Structures are given as structure tokens and as C-alpha cells.
Amino acid sequence: MAVNGDVAALPCGTRPQTLVTQVFEAEPPPAARLAHQATCPHCQASLASLRALRHDAEAVAAEPVAVPPDFARRVMARVRGATSGIRVSTEPLGSTTVNEELVARMARLAAMEVPYVTFALAEVDATQPVDGLTFSVRIVVAYNVGLREVAAAVRERVGREVRRTAGLPVARVDVLVEELSG
Amino acid sequence: MVVGVDDAYLVAAARRGDLDAFEVLVRRHEASVFRLALRMTASPADAEEAAQDAFVQAWRSLHLYRGDATFRTWLARIVTNRCLDLVAARRPASELPETLEDTRADLAAHAEGRERLRALTRAILALPPDARAALVLREFQGLSYAEGAEILGVSLPAVKGRIHRARLDLAAMMGGWR
Numbered sequence: 001m002a003v004n005g006d007v008a009a010l011p012c013g014t015r016p017q018t019l020v021t022q023v024f025e026a027e028p029p030p031a032a033r034l035a036h037q038a039t040c041p042h043c044q045a046s047l048a049s050l051r052a053l054r055h056d057a058e059a060v061a062a063e064p065v066a067v068p069p070d071f072a073r074r075v076m077a078r079v080r081g082a083t084s085g086i087r088v089s090t091e092p093l094g095s096t097t098v099n100e101e102l103v104a105r106m107a108r109l110a111a112m113e114v115p116y117v118t119f120a121l122a123e124v125d126a127t128q129p130v131d132g133l134t135f136s137v138r139i140v141v142a143y144n145v146g147l148r149e150v151a152a153a154v155r156e157r158v159g160r161e162v163r164r165t166a167g168l169p170v171a172r173v174d175v176l177v178e179e180l181s182g
Numbered sequence: 183m184v185v186g187v188d189d190a191y192l193v194a195a196a197r198r199g200d201l202d203a204f205e206v207l208v209r210r211h212e213a214s215v216f217r218l219a220l221r222m223t224a225s226p227a228d229a230e231e232a233a234q235d236a237f238v239q240a241w242r243s244l245h246l247y248r249g250d251a252t253f254r255t256w257l258a259r260i261v262t263n264r265c266l267d268l269v270a271a272r273r274p275a276s277e278l279p280e281t282l283e284d285t286r287a288d289l290a291a292h293a294e295g296r297e298r299l300r301a302l303t304r305a306i307l308a309l310p311p312d313a314r315a316a317l318v319l320r321e322f323q324g325l326s327y328a329e330g331a332e333i334l335g336v337s338l339p340a341v342k343g344r345i346h347r348a349r350l351d352l353a354a355m356m357g358g359w360r
Contacts, residue, residue, distance in 0.1 A: 079238055
């Protein structure tokens with residue numbers, strides 16, 4: 001057993017390092033070594049166990065690894081921890097505040113439902129919530145469709161969905177067409 | 183629906199503070215990050231902790247990501263370092279739960295199938311952490327030697343040496359030399 005030390009040569013004088021390289025790096029051995037290995041029981045046994053190890057390592061590498069359920073949700077909850085909220089209503093019995101990122105997400109999901117929008121990202125500016133929120137929506141649009149019509153549909157849909165779900169007024173929805181997708 | 187949007191686009195958006203863009207990146211890379219953490223720690227609980235920490239740290243240090251490495255490589259570096267910290271904190275080398283001799287005896291007892299693979303997983307865990315990291319990146323994440331060197335912050339010969347060393351040690355643990 002040699003961890004962190006030199007590995008002793010095999011009884012036939014072959015260095016194990018040579019065999020490891022031969023098996024794992026798939027280096028064809030020179031003719032003289034090949035001839036030696038053809039008759040040497042030490043080399044043959046070591047090569048067989050190295051090939052078995054390589055085979056097992058490939059099997060471990062190929063084993064499926066399941067990501068724990070809701071992993072991304074837990075990550076995002078930690079990432080989101082410090083972001084600010086938007087006051088949706090103040091009632092006698094308490095207020096309701098929605099995480100700013102969730103409001104931005106509503107806008108994003110609404111934009112993604114518009115035909116020909118293949119991807120969307122949204123940011124919300126909540127500095128003047130009384131007048132209404134200002135959204136900035138970046139979209140990727142399918143090639144060869146009218147961009148103004150798509151942008152107008154995004155503006156309409158984002159405004160409607162944010163008003164409907166969060167009950168918040170929407171002042172502006174600025175749409176930036178950022179990419180065309182095939 | 184996310185087809186056609188590459189990592190660079192999402193990273194740029196995430197850097198502006200867009201959490202949805204970052205979430206797409208998390209979902210895209212969680213399998214590879216979790217897998218790397220699991221091979222490094224051999225414990226699902228530790229792997230989850232290391233993988234979560236890595237993504238949170240990635241979010242906080244996105245402004246430091248310059249785009250000279252791929253996002254995947256950059257993430258791999260963060261999670262590898264996190265795992266090395268975790269492993270160092272959890273298992274001082276002197277307190278490894280089983281000796282290498284036990285691993286070998288174990289293997290003799292269960293020579294076949296899944297038990298063999300389990301024994302190999304344990305043998306990998308018994309490797310010195312930096313050798314294990316080099317081996318895992320190459321054999322289990324399928325990264326090149328150059329990527330491994332970049333992730334570990336060492337030279338190409340150093341990373342090759344570590345992997346070679348790790349293979350020798352594994353071979354000794356799993357079968358021995360005859």
C-alpha cells in the first residue's frame with residue numbers, strides 16, 4: 001500500500017506508473033514492452049486489474065445522479081433573501097408586500113406567453129409605486145415577425161397580468177427587442 | 183422556450199440584477215454542479231450544502247466573472263473549492279472513518295456489481311482531497327486536463343501528476359499490484 005509514497009516496481013521490474021498510463025491514457029505500448037507483457041504474469045495481472053478499475057470508474061461516471069427535488073427553489077430562496085418588496089396594499093389589519101423579484105417574474109411570465117416571444121426577462125422599477133410601476137422587458141423574438149406588434153402585445157399583456165394578479169397600477173412597460181431567434 | 187439563449191446572455195442579465203435569468207442558469211447547471219459536489223463529498227447532504235453555497239457565492243461574485251472561462255468552468259471552480267473547504271472541515275485526515283486496508287477487504291468480500299462501485303466510491307473518498315478533486319473533474323465531469331488545471335489553479339503538469347497519482351492509489355486500494 002503506497003499512498004503518497006513511491007510505488008514499488010513489480011517483481012519483473014516494470015513500474016506501475018507505466019501501466020497506469022498505458023491503460024488510462026490509451027497509449028499504445030512500444031513493441032519491446034508489448035512482447036514482455038505477452039509472457040509476464042505480473043504485468044498481465046496488473047493490467048487486468050487496471051482495466052477493471054477503468055471499467056468501474058466509467059461505470060461510476062455513467063451512474064445517473066438525481067438532483068434533490070426543489071434544489072433550484074432553495075437556491076433561489078437564499079439568493080432572493082435580501083431583495084426588497086413592493087407594498088401592494090395597506091389594510092387596517094396589516095399590509096401586503098410582494099417581493100420585487102416576484103413582481104418582475106409575473107411580468108416576465110406574461111411576456112413569455114405572447115406569441116413569437118421565445119424568451120423574456122423583466123425588471124421592475126418601483127420607486128414611484130403610486131403612479132404605477134415601470135417595467136423594462138427584454139425579449140427575444142422569432143425571426144420574421146412584426147416587432148412593433150409583438151412589443152405592443154407584450155406591453156398589453158404585462159400591464160393586464162400585473163394589474164390582475166398583484167392589483168398594482170402599471171405606468172409604463174418599456175420593451176427592448178434584444179435578439180432574434182431562428 | 184429557453185432554447186437558443188446562451189449562458190453569456192443570461193450571465194449579462196443576471197449581472198444587472200435579474201434573478202430570473204440567474205434561475206435559468208441555476209436550472210441549467212444544477213445537475214453538473216450537484217454531481218461534482220456528490221463525487222467530491224460522497225454525502226448527499228454535504229453535496230446539497232456545497233452546491234447551494236456555490237450558487238449563492240456565484241450570484242454574489244458575478245461581477246468578478248470576466249467571461250474568459252466558460253460559465254460552467256467558473257462554477258466548477260467555485261463548487262470544487264467549496265467542497266474542499268467542507269471536506270477539510272468535516273474530516274481531518276487523521277479521522278478518516280476507514281483505513282485503506284478495510285476498503286480493500288470490503289472489496290474482496292463483495293467482488294461484484296454495485297458493491298464494487300460502492301467500494302470504488304469509498305476509495306475515491308480516501309484519496310487526498312486535491313488528488314480527488316483532480317480525478318473527479320477529469321474522470322467524472324469529463325473535463326480536459328487544461329480545464330482541471332484552471333479550476334484547481336495549478337499548472338497542467340501538476341494536474342496531470344495528481345490524476346496519475348490518484349489512479350495509482352486507487353489501483354493499489356482496489357486490486358493491489360502483483
